[in-house]
Amino acid sequence: MVKIAVFTCNWDGWSCIDAAAGAGLSYPASVSIIKLPCLSSINAGLLAKSFEQGIDGVLLLGCRAHECAHGQFGDNIEKEFSKAADILKLLGKGSQRLKLVKLEAFDGNGFVREVTGFIEALHSPTSQR
Amino acid sequence: MHHIKDIIKQTRAHYCLDCGKCTAVCPVNRFDQNFSPRLVVQKALRDQDSAYSDPNIWSCVACSMCMTRCNYNVHYVDLIRFLRMKSRDNGTELVCSHAGITESVMHLMSDRDTKQDRSAWLPSGVKLEESGDTAFFVGCAPYFDVIFQELGVKSTEGPIGAMRLLNRAGVPFGILPNERCCGHDLILAGDLDGFIKLGHANIAELHGRGIKKIITSCPECYYTLKVDYHRYFDGWNIEVQHITELPEVLKLASHIKGVKKVTFHDSCKLGRNFKIYDQPRQLLRSAGAELVEMENSRENALCCGASPWAFCGSVNKQIQDERLRQARATGAEILVTSCPKCRIHLTCAQAAGKQEDAKISIMDIYYLVSRNQEPKEKK
Secondary structure, eight states: OOOEEEEEETTHHHHHHHHHHHTTOOOOTTEEEEEESOGGGOOHHHHHHHHHTTOSEEEEEEEOTTOOTTOOOSHHHHHHHHHHHHHHHHTTSOGGGEEEEEEOTTOHHHHHHHHHHHHHHHHSGGGOO | OOOHHHHHHHTTGGGOOOOOHHHHHOHHHHHOTTOOHHHHHHHHHHOHHHHHHOGGGGTOOOOOHHHHHOTTOOOHHHHHHHHHHHHHHTTOOOOBGGGGHHHHHHHHHTOTTOOOOOOTTOOTTOOOOSSOSEEEEOOSHHHHHHHTGGGTOOTTHHHHHHHHHHHHHTOOOEEOTTOOOOOHHHHHTTOHHHHHHHHHHHHHHHHHTTOOEEEEOOHHHHHIIIIIHHHHSTTOOOEEEEGGGOHHHHTOOOOOSSOOEEEEEOOTIIIIITOOOHHHHHHHHHTTOEEOOOSSOGGGOOOOOOOSSBSOOHHHHHHHHHHHHHHHHTTOSEEEESSHHHHHHHHHHHHHSOTTSOOOEEEEHHHHHHGGGOGGGOO
């Protein structure tokens, strides 16, 4: 079973996970959720650390552009995301181990669809180490 | 790991006469009076437990300035590395710079099954041998290009320039597609296990390709492969050469156009550790540059304020600012470095520096002297 870390913001991202739980939707138990005040506080170092600790894939779940409760427009997260993806590529681990998803608030189905799709993509032969 | 008594003998720490010359020349002590190499040695001799927990052991920039002054040849940097290993064993957590990304990358690379895809930056003009027993050791420059992209520093310019010089000098070489970090910063940060893992992965790669000789342009890779691999890996018999040690390369005269005045920043590893002072200067002069020296140069050169990507603080920044001030005072157009980390550190300090300070261009020596070979890249 692939180990997945989901970094989510406290706002729209978390509301999707909460909605999924409230509606009784299920997703694999190997998914660990880490809640942050805002996804903009994440950096490439933290993402690299996740892989160093044995995580197979990292999903970043945040608000859509202009919906951020902290007034961020996603520039920082896009930059750190692409930096971490480039590092993964250099390491030969494939940038598909990293995914950035921005959902509308309370979209529980959307979260489950994204996380299960992400896990399936990691299981496909082209993604194997 | 060794016992403190063996380390004291190996590093000759027991010869320390408490004279304080080391502290008098230490660049860290210049800005932080709490740090004294003399006291670190004395603590290690008298009360090891307090030496391991002393936060000062993390302030050392490993510039070897103290070792050039010590009359009794105490190997201070080796002692610091050992104290840091013990400190890590006792649970000290690193305060990593750049959110720990360099440390994580080094650990991720050490996995034996890692198959890196690290050659995309190679320009098509560089001639590489498919087979052959000489490898050019690139270093972590491809990773630095990604990690330090905000600074606008292209660290791969250094190896690209060095490989162009080797091509031009007719020295055949290949590169290792799965080269790992040499481990310099892990061992300096006290992570011996991490260093050993990286070393074994590199050795497997080198032996698998039948490499008998390594040429490198990175001063830290050079030191680690030449000194530390010899020390930590039994049977290490690969010849390691720095590019400036090749007479064929030094003979090249490339005549850089448009560059009048440059000043050269000596890397601590290349300078104080291997006494390679004249060769890079010769390379610059033969390329037609007018060389002016900074207030502190050669064996007195000020460090770039380096750290093993950890515990970088205000003292490191003050050392860097002082070095930039010295470079500007020469009136040179370009501050030339031979180490990718020096270039990153000095560029970082300049970017964070005062607005009113004039900016000096900071360039890699090999890229600078090889530039005129690629007309498209002329500035």
